Amino acid sequence: MAYGSALSAAEDAPGTRKARGAFFTPPELARFVARWAIRFPDDHVLEPACGEAEFLVAASDCLRSLGCKSAVAERNVVGCEVHEASAEKAVGRLGALGCSANIVVSDFLRLAPDPSFDVVIGNPPYVRFQSLSSDQKDAIGAIAERHGVAVSSLSSLWMPFVLHSVSFLKPGGRLGLVLPAELLTVNYAAPLRSFLMASFSSVRLATFDEPVFPEVQEEVVLLLADGWRAGSCSSITWQQCDDIADLASGKLALYQPPSEGARWSGLFASSDSLSSLGRLTGAGEFVSLSQWGTLSLGAVTGNNSFFVLNQSEFEQWGFASDDVLRLCPPGSRHLRRLAYTEKDEGAAAERGAGVYLFRPGADPSEAAQRYIAYGEELGVQNAYKCRVRSPWWRVPVGGVPDAFVTYMNAYGPSICANDAKVRVLNSCHSLFYHPEISEAARSLLPIASLNSATMFGAEITGRAYGGGMLKLEPREAGMLAVPSPVLVASCADDLRTVAPYVEKLLEKRDYDGAISLVDAVLIPRTSLQEVSFVQMKSSATLMRLRRKKRAKFKKVG
Structure with missing residues (x-):
């Protein structure tokens, strides 16, 4: 029997559950989402992939606590579930609570939009596109076209579920979903990130240091979006939690993405660090690596x-x-x-x-x-x-x-000259310098890139991968903030002086020591004070430790 399931392995085999992306949500998480989303006794609530109705149970309890009578709750609580046996268990669970639930046995993505709900809550399935039928892919294509949001073939089923869910919301409605943390960082989710901020008056996220699901080690995030078509938002309210119990702490912070569709990995950095990196790039003192050359x-x-x-x-x-x-x-x-x-x-x-x-x-x-x-x-x-x-x-x-750029990194990326x-x-990226980059600058970029701002920018630009590694695809590596050719030229002599010491520290894998030496050379030639580089180094360290902590849980889980 799977965690949270009333069905035996004979009734619902593990392979079957995995194929349809069914992972059962811890009750305390469902209760938190329901309490956030449901605010009035006559709210209409939909759970798109209800499984055995964990969210609907929480919704029914929440409605009653607000004064909703049983007869009203029967009409107000609706679920959709593609697996018939799970749907039957959902009806039984809700019936035992005195609620004659309305459970539709169907593929949610094939349901016609019905914007009659105040609330959509749930935990969409996690299934990669290559596992989907052609009919499902056609349905996803129609959903993407309806909302004007590109859905990549690299995506997973959760992304079209989010898009289709909003088709069932009334204006001003609320969306509360448990999603993979891919939402924050992957390139293919950029259109969805833009869509959410443009379509809701507020977007709130909760992230977790410890795994949420007992069965799997997938890192998840709570998406709590309020005010469907009632405005847009430029910043995100964020709550970083140790675990589910920490949701009650209510410690919230604001994060403003640097651009439309930009990654939300900056959530894990201090605002001072983000501001400092922005000042360096805004002043042209640091530029993207793609301004130095082409990566492949x-x-x-x-x-x-x-x-x-x-x-x-x-x-x-x-x-x-x-x-x-x-x-x-x-x-x-x-x-x-x-x-x-x-x-x-x-x-x-x-x-x-x-x-x-x-x-x-x-x-x-x-x-x-x-x-x-x-x-x-x-x-x-x-x-x-x-x-x-x-x-x-x-x-x-x-x-x-001309040089190599490492893309799977426990600490941070390295640029190594190909002398x-x-x-x-393809175990690393190739860097071909633009013709206008001087030989002197080319020889010094590898050492100049070993600084706190570049390592911090890598944590923002890249994404955590298996084993807690930081991965940078060629496009992401091209976005890496590195010292500009002008800045490198201004401190060329000092960089050459410290190069032998930096090389020895790298041989010892003392990356912190190497970066401190390079920072000491760069800082006097930038518009920032030393404290700004210290803040960026601290943020990079905290984000690196978070990656490693996640990897630790994945190994023991």
């Missing part, structure tokens, strides 16, 4: 174990020099430095790392032909990335990048 993913082989070769394998097969390309070894740990040099390449070869990419030209050598035949015996050509290219053994590669002039795989 590294090469994707489809089978690294076949295409990536170490020195011993290169020699054993007897490859010709034009059968391979020199390669930065997979991974990014060895790039937590200021430059990857030919000496580093030699050391990597000695320890057996993959320093070659198998990529013959139009006329492979005999050794390369034997290796291709060997790969076909292994079935390498059947891997997805291999079978969609011709010939399967020629990996698409771009030019030699060895090697290719790179």
Whole structure:
């Protein structure tokens, strides 16, 4: 039996529940949402994916506490549930409370809009789009078109549920939903973030340090939106909670997103830190990394174990020099430095790392032909990335990048100069400087980017990923705030002076120490005081610790 369910595994198998994205909400969370949303005894309440009616039970209790009679509650409380057995349990639960509930057995997304409800509350299903039927995708397309909000194929079912839910609200209505924390950070939710702030007079969020669901470790957020079509809002009321019990604390703060559709990850930073970063970028002292150069993913082989070769394998097969390309070894740990040099390449070869990419030209050598035949015996050509290219053994590669940018980071991103002039795989991003960027500036960006403002900006721009890592896609990395070429040039001599000390600290993985040295060089040349950099460093540290704390709970959950 699943947490919160009255159905046995025989009645509702775990795989079936997972397929429809059903996770049961803790009663105390449902009660909090109901009490926030339901304000009058004659409120009409809808739960779009009611499961076994946790929110409807809370709604019925709330209506009665406000003076609603049973006969009224029967008409006022409506649920929709696609799973018939769960719907039957919902009717039974509410019946035991003296409420003849109106439960509709249907796919909510296929219901015609009915703007007759004062309140919509619930916990939408979490199902990725690739699992949906073509009919469901068509219904989602119609919902997205109706509201003028793009719904990406990268999204999950919760996003169209939010959009369709508002189609059932009266003007001035209230929306209270438990959603994945993806709402705050993912790019595909940007249109929805803009839509919510433009369509409700107030938006309130509650986030949690500890997991909310006993069954899963998905990080969630409460969305409490008030005043449907009664105005718009430019700021968010936010409540950061340790756990569900902390909802009662009522500690609220205001957060104003920097732009329409911008990520809401800035919730976890102090307003002073956000203001300081804004001042740096507003004054042009810090600019986006995309103003330095173009970022792209590294090469994707489809089978690294076949295409990536170490020195011993290169020699054993007897490859010709034009059968391979020199390669930065997979991974990014060895790039937590200021430059990857030919000496580093030699050391990597000695320890057996993959320093070659198998990529013959139009006329492979005999050794390369034997290796291709060997790969076909292994079935390498059947891997997805291999079978969609011709010939399967020629990996698409771009030019030699000027620098590498790490994108999966426990601490924060690193920019590492590619002094060895090697290719790179998709374990990091490639940075190609714009032609107008001087050689002197290029050589100093890796050290100049090791500062509190850039690390803080990374926490705002990126998003927490598995294991508490901070991930930056190429577009997000391009938005990273780094010192401008002018600022770098103004402190070039001092940056070169501290570079050997910074490199030693990086070797020891003392990132805080390295950043403190670079901050000391940059601060006198900016319009900010030292205290502003201290505040940004503190905010970055707190956001980093929050990522790690979440990862800890995911491991033990």
